Amino acid sequence: MFGKTRATPSEPATPDPVALERAVSEGVLISRAAAVVSVANSIVIRALRDHEHFDHERTREAVRTILGRLSAEQREQNERIGGERAKALKAKGRSRHQHDYRRGDDDTLWFREKTYTAVAERLDDLQSDDEFVGGIVAAAVERAWGDVGAVIVTKVSAVEAVDPAYHDERDQRLRALVDEDIARLLAQPPPGSDAPRSF
Template sequence: MMWGKKRSETPTPTPAPVDPAALERAVVEALLIARAAAVVTVANRIVVHALRDNEVFDHDETAAAVRRTLHRLAEEQRAQNTRIAGERAKALRARGRSRHQHDYRPGDDDTLWFRENAYVTVADRLDALRDDPDHVDGIVAAAVERAWGDVGSAVVTRVRARQVVVDDDYRDDKQSRLAGLGDDLAALAARSTTPPTGG
């Protein structure tokens, strides 16, 4: 019987550094997608709070929602990084031909390593943007604009006024107002496509 140190697992080798320009292109594209996702998420929140919950638009609360959304997106990127790292380790031990496009082999190592780097870089950038007031405010503004486009003046009136007086009649008439929302949006659309008159 042999005595001695227990043999440790072979560490996953580190490939050559990724192409910085290619990595930056991938990161910028992913950040654009993440921003669009954040705008949609926050716009939906504005719509729900305004129409369903009768709440007044609050910039600070909406900015906080943006920061939470960016954090969630960053955590999703880190989860993807962990998943790809596991796929890469498994691929380096794999033998034979690949059976489908996600059945990775040692020849896929550079591609998987690139993805690992991209996911973690995007996550770090999203966390940095979460602390950038200008970026957060830009998403808030874009979300408000999208909410306007989605439901018209019903939301924008609340956003601009920052104050809504809700009485019993207002609550009682809510369903009839919502029923007429489609007509209001059609009227808004007609006005926006009518050319201006005069000099």
């Protein structure tokens, strides 16, 4: 009765703040990388398919929209894990696989819930962080340029690779043109004449 107070099943002990911050930072980094890829793809599509010029402000707004979407995804994951937690607390017996949670997994699932919520809140805040948004735009532009440049280099290389000996055999082809093709043309009589052509 007067012993150590235990956390209730619905509210386990508060997660270690250092571990939580590390997990949140990793979640934000992953979300940033996803935003860079998504924005870079849209830049390439607008440039190559739609023939549109790069619009810096439009791209910044696209970044904010993507961050909002990623934040919503984090909250969806939070709800999913919350449902898994509720089932785990009622589950009996031994788990059959790594995603078959039991009461003993409660602290781990609670930590994930807290992480998803914290990442979502951080992404919400970062939507209004001009430096963070600008960094994503810059990284996306660099990635898009790299992708477009790679496509151009590939196409140019394919054209140049048609005949590796083309330049080496140029003199021989010109000589054959003069000695054979032009000589044959000179030897033909003009139209309506049986006499050979002379110059």
